[in-house]
Amino acid sequence: MASLQFVFGASGSGKTEYCIRRALLEAEKDLSRNVYYLVPEQDTLAMQKRIVLHKENKGKGILNLDVLSFQRLFYSSFTHLNRTVPKTLDEMGKLMVLSLVSEQLKKRRGRKEREEGESWESFSSTATLSYFQGEVEQLGFLEECKSLISECMQYGIRAEKLYSFAQKLKKNVSKRKIEDIALLYHSFLSWMTEQEKYTEESIAALALENIEKDPHFQGAYFILDGFTGFTVSELHCLEFLLAGENQLLLSLEVRSHEEGNLYDKGDRSSLFYLTKNAVEEVESLALEKKAEILPSINLNCFDSVSGEKRKKGVVYPRFEKIPxxxxxxxxxxxxxxxxxxxxxxxxxxxxxxxxxxxxxxxxxxxxxxxxxxxxxxxxxxxxxxxxxxxxxxxxxxxxxxxxxxxxxxxxxxDITLFDSPYVKVIRAAFLVLERGFLFDTVFRYLRAFPYRTAEEEEIVDCWENIARAKGWKGKTAFSSFLSEGQEDRRAYRDLASLLQFYERNTSGRGSKEAVLLRERVESLVQLITDCALEERILSSLSFLKEEGMENREESYQRSIEEVQEITERITESLGDIPLSGKSFGKIFELAFSLEKLRQIPATxxxxxxxxxxxxxxxxxxxxxxxxxxxxxxxxxxxxxxxxxxxxxxxxxxxxxxxxxxxxxxxxxxxxxxxxxxxxxxxxxxxxxxxxxxxxxxxxxxxxxxxxxxxxxxxxxxxAENEKMPVYNALRGKEELVLSLPSLCRTDHIFVEKEELFHHFKLDSFRLLHYLWNKEAYHEETERLLSGIFFANRTVDLKKETALQLYGELIQGSVTRMERFHSCPYAHFLQYGLALKERKTSEVRAFDIGNLYHKMVELFFKRFLKKKGEEKVWEAAFQEALSENVNQAVEETLADPAFQRFLTGGRNQYLLRKLRFNGRRILWALGKQILGGDLRPDAVEEAFQFEEEGIFLRGRIDRVDRYLDQSENTVYLKVVDYKSGKKDFSLPAVYQGLDLQLPLYMEYVLERERKKNPSSRIVPSALFYFTMENPVLSYKEGEDYEKARLKALKPKGLVNLSEEGLSHLEKDGAEESLLLPIQKKEGNTEEKGSLVSEERLLALLHFAKERMLEGAMRIRDGEKAITPIRKDAENTACTYCPYHSICGFDQDLPAFRFRELDKREEEELWEEIVKRADEKKGERK
Structure with a gap:
């Protein structure tokens, strides 16, 4: 007769010790009787070791005592009866089958509406997915669905039961969900039956039949230790064991004051609910099979070794040293x-x-x-x-x-296969197959290969720069990389192998067409072979051993075997199933997501x-x-x-x-x-x-x-309040990094000898002395001290070196000189070392600015032919806005530089937005022009500045001109378009940061003087115009046309002479809508943007001298890391791409921003005029 006995005890009471002693005792009693010690799967090896080494095990071996898990018990039943274990689908196989049957259900032409009260047979054979139609494409849904189906199989819930339950629900959403799961569950089982495949759950059912017949499991002694509960299949197994002449000893955890509530399952929040549930389930099985239930053993009351009653207040054996x-x-x-x-x-x-x-x-x-x-x-x-x-x-x-x-x-x-470098290459190839030859997919594939030589990496870098700059897409574009003479390069072979893999899966049939999975797997194997992927991965793993990650190295090596095994299993199980290229990648993605790389401890x-x-x-x-x-x-x-x-x-x-x-x-x-x-x-x-x-x-x-x-x-x-101990030299170095800087600042320099001696008694300096004298760390310690005492010491280039870098003639644009005055080191990197950011095909802010520039340029060039015809300007401007804007945009887009605006949905949207904004911009420019007498005289006029040792070129966006014939006076205005917000700042001009407008005006004045030597030439205005469509806040009753004009007023300087102002704006309102000025009681005063002609001319001379001064400093080799702070939010570092090179950090000594001159504008004007007068005196 079978028997059941429980062993109860809290953690540390000695349950496992008691079970081991009992197992050894029972095994020793009768060598012909089998004793099975059942533990959770992950405990089997450790328990075997513990039993073998136990002091009560005299022979230090096990004969009729075996340590098993339930899973091993199931498989051993096949061995005992000399039966072959059927091949099973693992978790990966289940997921792939579920993916296949979900695809089949989606393609099924069923009814759109499900009939009320429909029979299960009719429903399961004709219905399609209703609620989860879209979710079956998602890996997360399939994984959860697989787990749910496994639960149903474990707990004996059939698909038709789920369907019957769904019919009882009133809530339509819940009903449709459960019906879909029932349909997926039924289709999954049907496929398994048709293909004669088994799952672990079905193997358990077969094993239970074996256990009933297996003589090894008759009259045996079973000890179950370490369990907190049992699955349905495990309970069925216990049911069969209790039906035979077996004895079962089951140890469960419970503390002393919970023992009286063992049969109270009502409170699921109880700490020991799992124990209570297990007791109830196993005991009910014993009663059902009429097994004898022996009195339980309570180790909370009795010692597990001696069996003596525990004394009150005595701690359990485990807690003797931590009571x-x-x-x-x-x-x-x-x-x-x-x-x-x-x-x-x-x-x-x-x-x-x-x-x-x-x-x-x-x-x-x-x-x-x-x-x-x-x-x-x-x-x-x-x-x-x-x-x-x-x-x-x-x-x-x-x-x-x-x-x-x-x-x-x-x-x-468990390390997932996704972490393996071998799998990363394969997944990247699948991504190309799914999405095509795009920049991201191709270079993800090329970058997935580990550790090429520096020369090979340089080739891939070069390819990436080309593809990024040109915005390449498509197989043909990337095929152009495969030029003759490069066949021996690894990067060439990798790309060529990818192209062949793509061809094999798409040529003549398309990746969407169904092809036998076996053929597609062959193409994958060929790709792996062509790339010599296995050899390259194995040779690249040596660094993991050097880093102390032997376990991970071994796992990555085994990942290669795992992938090879997966391909074999997929081919064997699903090889004759036709599927598309997308499904091909999905099958392997599912397999890789589930397969785990088990690690074995290295020591x-x-x-x-x-x-x-x-x-x-x-x-x-x-x-x-x-x-x-x-x-x-x-x-x-x-x-x-x-x-x-x-x-x-x-x-x-x-x-x-x-x-x-x-x-x-x-x-x-x-x-x-x-x-x-x-x-x-x-x-x-x-x-x-x-x-x-x-x-x-x-x-x-x-x-x-x-x-x-x-x-x-x-x-x-x-932790911060405690000093960390130093156990090795590396830890000592870390401690030095934290403590030395505070002791070695310049304001802590020791003056008195006694003070110096006191500080050298500190632990930090003891560590320093120790590391300094340790040969292995001497060099690192020296670098550490150098870092602590680092200062931004300016070391200029030698004049000979500067001459070699820049040449005898400083060439470029005015922007170059502004860059130098902003930060000499950034100028050195950009123009000396010629460091550049990588080109990209993406539309960026300056691309939008260039498009606006080009559009405005083409628009105004149409009017230059009709300049001076005032009636044409006035009458045709509105008509030109509607007609010529589109023509200007089309001509602009015909330029190859702007082709990127025509590709991609985002760029198309941006282009529509730019067309609309362009009309607003041209409308505002037209209003500003028509509001005065000056008319565009030149658009994109070439600018040149040449002096000794310097030659600059550029383009002036627009020059406006008006000839007052009665006064024989020419009025000139220079306008520079900006795509971002730009204001005119006198301190910025003074520091050399804003030289464009003054230099452009100086050039235009000089040109006009040569052209009309007998006329008086007057600089009317220097303007920056921001090309934007400003967002206006809503105010009831406000004239939005005036508000928009006001928001789009140009920024700059205006000649305050009455004649000049009258030609710039005909309407003499108190607050101008076209100029950055404001009159007070109809009068103008020299303030803000309004300046006298004398000061304006002086500024032009000053800008020229500042530029020549900068050129001289460049030739002298200046390259200090001294960026300037323009205002509270903007510095020379704000948009600088070289920050990672210079390492500018204000927390380090001597790294400080230069500041703009803080003097009042009036003081700056006085100095500018004074310096201009001095220059005139020198010329005389």
Whole structure:
């Protein structure tokens, strides 16, 4: 007769010790009787080792004692009966099948409307997807759907049952969703039946039939340890075992004051609900099979070794060296959670709680604690375990910081194939097949190959620059890279292989046409072979070993084997199925997303790092729990894609057993946290970061606060308030970096000998002395000191070097000279070293400005032929706006430089917007012209400036001219168009930052004097005009035409002479709509933009001298890193592309912005006029 006996006990009470001793005892009693020790899959190897090395195991071996998981038990039944295990579809196979059947259902020509009360047979054979028609394209939906179908198979829920349940629902959305899942579920099972394929769930069903007949599982002794609950298939297995003559011993965790509530399942929020549920399920099976239920063994009351009754107040064996955890065992999450308990104010022995400023410091502090345990307490690394709730947030920091600290550790996580460099190349090739030859897809593929030579990388860089600048798309464009004579280059072969792969999958049939999957897989294998991908990946992995990441190196090596196995499995299972190129890529994408690279520890003596629920730690001496902050705990359980919480509750009410709801998951998580707190034998270390990596604030989690409330004397230590220990030279260097700068600032220079001696007694200087004299770190220490005492020391070029760089003649445009005055170093990089940003085909801000320039230029050139005919200007302007704007835009777009505006939806939209804005701009320019007497005389006039050692060229956007024949006077105006906001600033001219307008006007005046030597030449105005369509705020009753004109007024200087003003604007209103001036009681005064002709001419001379001065400084080799601050928001660094080269940082000594001259404008004008007068005197 079968029997069932429970072993109850809290964590640390010795349940596993009791089970092992019982297993060894039963095995020794009768060697012909089998003893099976069942544990969760991840515990099998560790438990085997523990049993073999146990002190009660005299022979240090196992004969009739075997350690199994349920999965291994199922497969062993096939071996015992000499039956072949059917080939099964793994999770990857399920996902691919689900993708295929969903595609078939989408193509099914079913009814659009589903009939009420339709039979299941009719529905399953004719219906199409209704609610999830679009979602089946998404990987996340397919993964969740696969998990849901697996749940249904595990818990014995049939597709027709789901359909019947859907018919009872009143809510149409829920009904359609469940019907779709039932349809997918049925189609999945139908495909499996047709293809004679099995899943793990169906294998379990076959195995259960074997177990019933297997003599090895008759009259055996089964011990189940480490379980918190059982799946349906595991319960079925227990049911079969209880039907035979087997004895079952089941250990479950429960603390003493919960024992009386073991059969109370009503409260799902109970910490031990899982235990209660398992007891109820297994006991009901025993009663059903009429097995004997033996009295339970309570290790909360009796010692697991001696069997003696426990004395009150005596701690459990595990907590002898950390007795404070006994209080956690008895009181955590019970009655008074979150409230401070009464007790000693003495800090509990062996418990450390630390608050750190961020994750980086938290990992570093944990590493220091591990070093302390190993170096000061005699621990081995294998005696230490670490748990992290969210490994993804800590992974890279762990590898970085613990490598520096020389801590060997094994991160217990599965690496996805997506991380493998081998798979990255394959996925990139699939992306080209799916989207075509685009810039991003092609260079993602080319960049995916690891570690080419510098010469090969330079070829790819060159290709990228060309393709980016030309905006290449399509196979033909990229084929032009394959020029003759380059066949031996790897980059050539990689691109050629990609083109052949694309041809094989599209030529003559198109990627959308269905082709046998087998043929498409052959083309992929050929691509891998042509690129010699395997050899290149293997040769590139050596650096991982050097970085101390042997586990990852091995995983990446195995990824190659995994991909080869995937291609074989796909070909074998689905090779004869026709599918499109898009589906081809999708199949492999699904496979790669599910396949995991299991890691094997490279050595036994290393720290084990795991997560909260999956990892199993066998009571290490020290246990570190990182990430105990509110962001990670309690975990935020995400919403399911398929069923809402309410829908899952409805299904549960109907008796359909599915996975726990989100609120139940949170209570289960609390149980795992409770178990984690009770894991160590000697040391428990808890920590959390105050700030996350995204800058978000963090505080201690509710779990940690509840824990701390149990110990009034336990104080949270603040990491910043404690000095970190120095365990190696690298850590010493880090400490120096933090402490030396504050001691070595120039204001801390030591004067007295006694003061110097005092400071050299500091730990920082002791470290400095130690590292300086250590040969391996001497050079690095010297660089560290150089960095601390770094100053921005200006070292100019030698004149000979400057001559070689710039030549004897300084050439360029006025912009070059403005660049020099803005920052000499930026000028040196741009014009000396000729560093340039990469060209791109994308439309950028200056492209829009150039288009506006070209459009305005072409528009006004049409009127130059009719200049002077005032009636034509007045009458035809509005008509020209409607006709000539479109013509100007079309002519502009005919220019190859603007072809990029014609491609892409975004650029097309931008072009329509520019047409509209162009009309507004030309309307405003027309109003400004027609408002005065001056008319466009030249558009895009060539500008030249030549003096000794300097030759500048440029284009003047527009010159307006008016000849007053009665006075024989010519009035001139220079207008420069700007695509961004630009204001005229006298301090900027004074510093040499704004020289264009004065120099252009000087050139125009000189030209006009030569042309009309007998006429008086008057500079009327210098203007910047911003080409924009300003957004106006709404004001009721306001004249928006005037408001727009006012917003588009040009900025600059205006000659205040009455004659000049009258020709610039005929309407003499108090506030001008066309000029940047304002009259007071009809009078003008020299203020702001209004200046006298004397000052205007003086400014032109000053600008010329400032430019010549800059040219001389360039020839002298000046290249100081001295950018200028233009205003509160703009500096020379604001849009500078060279910041990563110069490293300008105001926090470093001698890095400071130059400031504009802060003097009043009147003082600046006086100095400008004075300097002009001095120059005139010198000429005389």
């Amino acid at each position: 404070a955890l006994q209080k956690v065992l008895d009181s955590y999450a019970f009655s008074s959670e979150g409230k401070e308990q009464e007790g000693s104010l003495i800090p509990p022995l062996g418990i450390t709680v630390k608050e750190c400023p961020d994750i980086l410091r938290e990992v570093q502090e944990a590493g220091n604690f591990i070093h302390h345990l190993v170096k000061d307490c005699g621990y081995r690394y294998r005696d230490i375990a670490v748990i992290i709730p969210d490994i993804a947030s800590y992974r890279d920091v762990l590898f970085s910081k613990w490598k520096d600290l020389s801590i060997p550790f094994f991160l217990e996580e 036994l003596d290393q720290v084990l790092v795991g997560d909260l629920t999956r990892s199993r730690f066998h009571n290490p001496k020290a246990f570190l729990f990182l990430g105990c902050g509110s962001e990670f705990l309690p975990k935020k359980f995400g919403k399911t894609i398929i069923f809402t919480e309410k829908e899952r509750e409805l299904m549960r009410e109907e008796g359909y057993r599915l996975s726990p709801l989100s609120w139940e998951e949170s209570y289960i998580e609390k149980y795992y946290v409770y178990r984690a707190f009770l894991t160590p034998k000697e040391e428990l270390y808890l920590s959390y970061p105050r700030t996350l990596r995204n800058g978000k604030g963090e505080r201690a989690s509710s779990y940690l606060r509840d824990f701390c409330a149990l110990f009034p004397g336990l104080k949270i230590r603040i």
